[in-house]
Amino acid sequence: MTTAVISDSSSLIMVGKLKRLDLLANLFQQIVIPHRVATEIQAKEDGVASLILAHPLVSIAATTRHELLALLDGTLGHGEAEAIALADEHQMILLVDEKKARKAAKNMGLKIIGLLGVLLLNHRRTHITGQDAILMLEQVKAMGFRVSARLESDFMTRLHNPITHWHSPNTLK
Structure with missing residues (x-):
């Protein structure tokens, strides 16, 4: 089991909608959500946010890599940008599915996994x-x-x- 993962919103929301957060708990001891991702999840009015945010493995964090965040904000969504900056800051695995964000993360040398990877593992x-x-x-x-x-x-x-x-x-x- 890998220690922790930083998560963007899309995979997390899908796992939440499936009511299968165990899929992440099977692989990770901690699921870290950037503040911006938490905000994106809470904007949905489908009850998924409360399920995700109440999970004992989920915690919310902010990056201190403000220069990197500003650079990424110009090309990626806000949640993706903070997730990448946070993953880079802590050298943690990044859970992300959006193609542009995955490419940016790979170019930075980050380890990534997507929803299909979670299912495969x-x-x-x-x-x-x-x-x-x-x-x-x-x-x-x-x-x-x-x-x-x-x-x-x-x-x-x-x-x-x-x-x-x-x-x-x-x-x-």
């Missing part, structure tokens, strides 16, 4: 079945979570072939 560690992982992917897609055809195909291949590993050195295995 839960499957590989026998917390969920392959069928559960596929069902949850279908559920989040039905809720508006966007997944490219290539990424979904890659996910299915890795789900059915446990020997296949993530190729990026910046991605959590």
Whole structure:
């Protein structure tokens, strides 16, 4: 089990909507949410914020890397920018799915994981079945979570072939 993860809002909201925060608890001992991400989550009026913020592993933090934050604010969403700055500041794994934010994080040498990676790791560690992982992917897609055809195909291949590993050195295995 990895110690902690810094989370952006999209994956966290999807896991919350599934009422499956255990998927993160299975992998991490702490889930750190930047202040801006907490604000984004609380802006939703679907009850997910209270579920997430009440979870015992969730804590809220702010970055002190204000120069980096200002630089990232120019190209990324506010929550993504603070999540990346906080992950860089503490050299922690970043849970993020948005393509532009993932690219920025990889370019900075950060270790990242996305929602599909969370599902794969839960499957590989026998917390969920392959069928559960596929069902949850279908559920989040039905809720508006966007997944490219290539990424979904890659996910299915890795789900059915446990020997296949993530190729990026910046991605959590």
